[in-house]
Amino acid sequence: MKLIQAEKLKKLCVQMFMIAGTPQEEAEIVVDNLVRTSLRGVDSHGVRAIPRYINNLKEGKIVPEAPIVVMKETLTTAMWDNNRGFGFVTGKKAMEAAMQKADKHGIGAVGTYNPKEGDDHIGALYYYAEMAALKGMIGIVTCSCHPGMAAWGGASKVIGVNPIAIAVPADKHPPIVWDIATSQAAVGHLSVMAMRGEPIPEDWILDKEGQPTTNPKDFFDGGALLPFGTYKGYGLAIIIDAITGGLGAGCSFDNKRYGHLFMAINPSGFTTLQEYKARVDRLIDYVKASTKRPGVKEIYVPGEIEYRTMEKRSKEGIPLDDPDWEAISKTATELGIDVAKIVE
Numbered sequence: 001m002k003l004i005q006a007e008k009l010k011k012l013c014v015q016m017f018m019i020a021g022t023p024q025e026e027a028e029i030v031v032d033n034l035v036r037t038s039l040r041g042v043d044s045h046g047v048r049a050i051p052r053y054i055n056n057l058k059e060g061k062i063v064p065e066a067p068i069v070v071m072k073e074t075l076t077t078a079m080w081d082n083n084r085g086f087g088f089v090t091g092k093k094a095m096e097a098a099m100q101k102a103d104k105h106g107i108g109a110v111g112t113y114n115p116k117e118g119d120d121h122i123g124a125l126y127y128y129a130e131m132a133a134l135k136g137m138i139g140i141v142t143c144s145c146h147p148g149m150a151a152w153g154g155a156s157k158v159i160g161v162n163p164i165a166i167a168v169p170a171d172k173h174p175p176i177v178w179d180i181a182t183s184q185a186a187v188g189h190l191s192v193m194a195m196r197g198e199p200i201p202e203d204w205i206l207d208k209e210g211q212p213t214t215n216p217k218d219f220f221d222g223g224a225l226l227p228f229g230t231y232k233g234y235g236l237a238i239i240i241d242a243i244t245g246g247l248g249a250g251c252s253f254d255n256k257r258y259g260h261l262f263m264a265i266n267p268s269g270f271t272t273l274q275e276y277k278a279r280v281d282r283l284i285d286y287v288k289a290s291t292k293r294p295g296v297k298e299i300y301v302p303g304e305i306e307y308r309t310m311e312k313r314s315k316e317g318i319p320l321d322d323p324d325w326e327a328i329s330k331t332a333t334e335l336g337i338d339v340a341k342i343v344e
Contacts, residue, residue, distance in 0.1 A: 001320065002320045003318070003319050004317050006317070006318055009038075009343065020057045026086055029086070030086055030089065033127050037124045041310070045123055047320070048324040061118045063083070066085030066086075067083060068090060069081035079113075079248065084114060087258070090112050090122070091112070094128075095110070095128040108263070109264075111259065112248065125163050126167065128262055129167035134175065141262050142260070143259070144244040144260075146160055146257070149225040149237060157223075159238065159241060160237065160245075161186060162182045162252075163179065168280055170281050171274070171281050174307045176284070177307075181228075184203060184228050187219070190225075201214070205225050208223055287301060
């Protein structure tokens with residue numbers, strides 16, 4: 001296990017992207033997302049993915065500074081062609097645009113998709129929803145992705161894990177931030193478990209024969225994730241696909257395409273922002289004060305554990321599994337970077 005201070009890790013990773021051909025502004029956007037995600041303890045979607053993105057840059061699957069193409073726009077909505085640019089960069093700009101529309105008209109929604117072969121992955125969705133919450137708005141982000149999950153009652157992957165994130169602002173408390181895949185686990189989580197050689201619960205995935213398995217590696221050998229809550233997660237995945245993918249030409253049946261939808265709601269269109277935040281604060285206090293089951297020390301609201309993890313890791317550093325750190329170090333060294341000089 002390697003423990004690295006966040007600012008040193010940011011410096012290293014920004015250099016990596018810049019040497020790989022990414023302008024500094026875009027490199028900083030990408031790295032801020034990935035490092036913040038690792039700070040929050042969502043290691044499956046954090047800096048461990050950097051070697052993959054660097055490789056995709058080299059292969060031309062990601063094109064830095066690719067101009068976004070506006071396919072359609074109204075006062076409250078827009079649809080953008082990502083044009084094989086960085087998903088992180090397009091995602092940040094899309095949420096900013098949605099917030100600008102919501103500031104003027106009460107609500108804003110911007111869809112993005114990439115009709116070309118490439119990698120427009122945007123990382124963990126919470127980041128973009130939280131952007132809105134930190135500005136006093138409600139943020140909602142959905143993603144339709146290529147097949148990775150079986151239908152309820154199905155035996156093979158047919159629909160994406162189609163995550164959703166929602167963040168709402170509070171006053172004395174941090175924002176409530178909810179980010180989930182519609183499957184029992186995210187693909188990135190399976191990757192981490194496989195790397196660590198750890199078993200998974202039997203109801204997470206099916207192997208290529210359609211049988212339950214506790215080996216996470218079986219997913220990457222033709223297996224399929226299962227939806228959370230059986231038909232409930234499956235139903236949510238279908239709805240996200242129909243809305244996000246349907247609007248953005250990124251449904252599961254398109255196989256390699258991602259579709260994203262970034263939405264912002266301005267509370268001032270319904271009440272005052274201060275009153276709204278006060279209501280959310282009261283909701284948080286009300287839930288956390290509820291009776292606990294035996295053995296439970298504290299009741300948490302969505303995003304609270306991640307917020308505390310971020311506070312802890314900001315002081316102590318970000319822990320990286322040895323294989324992840326070795327992959328990052330190897331990639332950085334191949335780019336001509338003196339890793340020890342930056343992080344030691």
